[in-house]
Amino acid sequence: MLGGVVDRMDVRVAGCIVVGLGVGNTVSLPGLLVGREFSRAQFASVVSLITATNQVAFAFTPALMGILRDATGSYGAALALCLGLDAMAAGVVMMGRGRAAAGEVTSMLQLRPSCECCDRNLDPSSREAFICSFECTFCRDCTERILGGTCPNCRGELVRRPARPVEKQAKFPPSTERVFKPEGCQRVAAAAEHRP
């Protein structure tokens, strides 16, 4: 009988039911949703936040449902509360999608805070920062004196990084992740020394 039901059902709906009822609901579904709705850089922190929130819910919700049942005499209110929260979550996802569709910037040039070779600070409005197409970032000194305008990681050209206007930096903050890989410059410098 179940087979007959599944035959008539859209395979995507069947998939949703299988994942939703099974362990995928807590294990794989959040990751799939986050992968769709957030950038790769945000993935780890968003999934961690979901896991932490889940643990709090797992710990306290059964007791809360019990209190609601005792207060109202049935599980109706508890069930309604859960349904309401689920509907709210779906609404939030739909709202976010609307905003993304309205052209909100979700990814932008990564403005790294420092030179990969000498670890000098490069602020987001600096005119002394140089990048390759992979956003490897160097200061002007390292770019011109050591690297000769070529990225030591990808061998692509280094060009001056456009400054982000100060008034945009609050809403579109620069990266805070310092990349320090002096080996790249050391290798290029050593190769230049050995050249006749």
Ligand SMILES: [Zn+2]
């Ligand atoms: Zn440098």
Ligand SMILES: [Zn+2]
């Ligand atoms: Zn590069």
